[in-house]
Amino acid sequence: MNESPDFNKIFEEAMQDFDVPKIYSNGFISGLSQNDVTILLQLNSKPAAVMNLSYTTAKTLSVTLAKLIKDLEEKTGNIIMVTQDVKKAMGM
Numbered sequence: 001m002n003e004s005p006d007f008n009k010i011f012e013e014a015m016q017d018f019d020v021p022k023i024y025s026n027g028f029i030s031g032l033s034q035n036d037v038t039i040l041l042q043l044n045s046k047p048a049a050v051m052n053l054s055y056t057t058a059k060t061l062s063v064t065l066a067k068l069i070k071d072l073e074e075k076t077g078n079i080i081m082v083t084q085d086v087k088k089a090m091g092m
Contacts, residue, residue, distance in 0.1 A: 023049045027083075 014020045027042035037058035041049045053061065073079055081089070 021049075025049070 025041035029040040031038045039051045
C-alpha cells in the first residue's frame, strides 16, 4: 500500500528504471496453497508471469486494488465490468 511518505518517489523511480520488469496482463488464474497465493498472469490467454504472494500481501493487494477501482468508478461514474459480466453480456 502507498502509506510510505516516499511512495511517489519510489514509484516514479521504479517506473523509470529499465531493469525493473514491466508486465501487462489482461487475464489471470489464481490458486491457493497451504503457504501462499499464486497468480498466473496471462496475456491473451497465454502465460506472462507467475506471482507468489503471502496471504497477508495478497489480501492487502486485493483491498488496495478494490479501492483504486472504486475511486475510478466514483470519479468517472462508470462501473467497470468484471470478466464474468462481460462474458455473460456477450453470450459467451
